[in-house]
Amino acid sequence: MAEFTLKIRRYQPESGESAYWEEFKVDLDGKRSVLDGILQARDRQDGSIGIRCSCRAAICGSCGVRINGKPALACHTHLDEAERVAHGVGWNAPDEGQELPAITVEPMGNFPVLKDLIVDMDAVHWKKVQRVTPWLLPEGPPPEREYIVPPESMIDVTQSMACIQCGACVSDCLSMEVDPLFIGPAALAKAYRFVGDPRDGQHRERLQDLAEDPHGIYDCTHCFNCIEACPKGVAPMSQIMRLRRVSSADYGIKDRNNGYRHEHAFVENIRRNGILHEADLLPDSYGGKFHPRAVPELFSSLPIVTKALQRRKMTPGKALGHPHKAPKEVKRIFEQVEGRGERYELNLYVVGVEEDEEALADNEAALASDEGPDAVGGEEHAAAAGSHLPEERSPNA
């Protein structure tokens, strides 16, 4: 047994007081969870601590909180690990010599707080999930018996199906922080679950809807916070990128947010110049220098352009000319890959990482000499991430 200090953010709306921090000392083995710690504090010290939980096994998704400033499931975080992060190396860690801080536990971000660690999932998360029509919309009458679907097309959506609706990704979504209307990572990952499902008959309509919405797929700022936050390896941002890819390449949806235009302008820019020529990218992303959409944008950028020219950040020659040309080998790669007509996508969540023979030998040696907890832990971790599908089920096999 060891003693850990939990610093819990408390808030009771009916009290009229603002939120405050309160420290609790708990006595538990380091391999018990932060949730166990909170529950012990509630049982022994203060029965009014509010926390939502159920399964205690990282399945139900109820106990999403922020631990040491980062979103996590309280039941899926060891006390000793949380303490290690709090003490030294995590984000915003203290400088040397400072008093060691406690494990902080606070409610998730981007949600209204109902009480202590309990947030209002209805107000944000469930509303957004409903926004993407999270049920199957098959075309035509259902078949007499079951739908027959090739296994590989269902494997494609397994990653987005792994979501347990805990809201951890929503908590730290940086686009949502400035644009609360953003549909957000969890709901968009759910959208891919249906866009990738061959039984669904409304792919184009779904994508059109999500691409045209100013708070839809093109509002994601690509910050990786949701990938880092997800306890189940759903990688919501990767699902959003797949939605963009399917929308743009398979359906050619030219949205009003310039998502399609920006992507194509960027890719064409590199195909032509090899390295990015920014002076073209901006107007091209709005449809070209003389496009009605581009004119006001370029006009509004004039003060900045003028200042950049003044400061010699850019020169007129560099802005208008194209000093760099793509090597012919780069052009050839573009032609070969894009000319093939089908995309080759390697999803490591599905196929897993190839065993490294050297590492494998090391692991075996470690196991043989009875020093194998790390090696075993590594395997468990990989299995938990769902990355050990047999080869015959791999879409890339």
Added chain:
Amino acid sequence: MKVAYWPGCVSRGFTPELHGSMAKVAPLLDIELVELDRACCTGAGVIAEHNQELADTLNARTFALAQQEIGRGADLMMNICSTCQGAQAECQERLDASGEYRDHVNELLEPEGLRYEKGISNKHFLWLMVEEIGLETIASKVQRPLTDLRVGPFYGCYIVRPTDRLGIDHDQPRDRYLQRLIETLGGTVVDYAGAYKCCGFPIITMNKEASLKQAGRHLGDAIDAQADCLVTPCPLCHLNLDLQQPVAQKLVGRPLGMPVLHLPQLVGLALGLDPNELGMGKHIVRPTSVIDWTTSVVAGVGATA
């Protein structure tokens, strides 16, 4: 130390002062830069969004070019852009994970006589300073400590997430390197809310308001934490934080005026280089708005914008 150097696009485009200052700082740290001038853009995530295999192949080509230089005596490959680092790490993760996939990509490189071998060592300048050169060595080269300068780190998403892909863990806390470096150079680290957040740049053409509200918010948070300036290892962040700062200022409805330095500029100042030499006059928000600091460190640069 000799490195196969990938400068990226923006450091030679809209932030020429980054490439320029890197070239000035390198010899002071005994780094020989061998520029990969035949390589192409990493795709900054956009090419991967368009076609994953295309991005993987283009970056495998860059890695193969770097490995040629490594074969000729370079120690490793180096970046000066967080976005390049992250975009390349993503492609490398896939290329290194599957021999079959690597063979497939290498077939596309073969006509040029190139081949990518698994496991290239590719580090950002920030990582290279801490892991290869060592902070003690850097401390010994400091000519003009950044005493009393309050610096806020701004990492850029691509160099801090996802942590497993980027090799960030307890033993290798790459998400603390900027803080350590600032201290090594004699400055004071400012802890503020935005250090690990997104500058908003990727959506500037899609949702300009949401994009610049992010930049404006972090700049405002840094002001509230009494930072004199920010330092960033990412030129794309610099575009939103500096070039677009006048617009961000309007969107967040408060005056900002926060200077943002590129990583080699901050290092160069401490190593005794002249601010003009480091291209500090090229910033939209001139570093001279730093009050306590101007007289000693950047006196050479003109008045505030």
